[in-house]
Amino acid sequence: MKITKLTIKNHQNGYAVLELLFYMSLFSVLSLVVISAMITMAKSFKETAIQAELVQSGTIMERISREIRASYDINSISASNLVLNTTDDSGANKTIEFSLLDSDIRLLENGIFTGNLNTSKITTTDLSFVSIVTAEGKAVKIFFTVRSENDASGRAQDFYNTVVLRGGYQ
């Protein structure tokens, strides 16, 4: 009786199912990582832009503080409006006014509108001025809230300051 040998053909070409599964899962895991990284980076770019706008709005407080410090008297003060008596570079009297209109903080010099202190992407709410009278002069307590229009969650950020009118000292 002749014994026939069974030979197993060795296939060198093509992928086994297991191999295919391995590569597919590897590809999907890698693409997931790449997509999540892209989302994270896009989010952080947006957040950085929002924070930069908010930092920029610190200049509003800087400007108001500087004008109050340089002035010698409060002309009129109400919750969201402040008129200061101050002097210009040549020593002539002038008024500086800060007021809130439609979420913008306006600056008026001698009653003439000069410009908005906030950038166009910043919404200002709750501007408030409180007068403080001391034995030697006056001070103004300032408070306002800003929001970035790019911020979908609309987080409100508060700025507080108080400035003594240095021009009022005798």
Add this chain to the structure above:
Amino acid sequence: MMVEMLVAISIIAVSILAATMVAQKSIYVSRQAFHATQAAFLLEEGAETVRILRDNAWTNISSLTPGANYYPIFSGGTWVLSETANVVGIFTRQVSVMNVNRDNITKDISTIGTDDPGTKLVTVTVSWIEGGATVTKTLQFYIMNIFSQ
């Protein structure tokens, strides 16, 4: 083949992770920068609080316990220093006053010499929690009894 694949994948994974970490760090840094801007105004307000107290009467300053922590609070239309802690949003603000010595000969402020009752060293501190760690900003200045009340 397998080794090259592994090396390539690990290089890609590490670079993506690094980029993600940089992005997250940038959020942390920009938030901290904004909070530092807010804190700068709070520090200024703390200094002005002490100035308002000085303008009203020097005893408001001289009666403070040196080294003790006080917390500015707006009450009765003016700023006062309270011994009870309070917070402004995420920020904690405290004011402390120290005695100041003047050199007996030069009359300059120095560590030795005689205590000058008309000069105090004021320290305003604002601190807040940022990403689990406490960030502290300090403002130090001298205040003098210029109105001799």
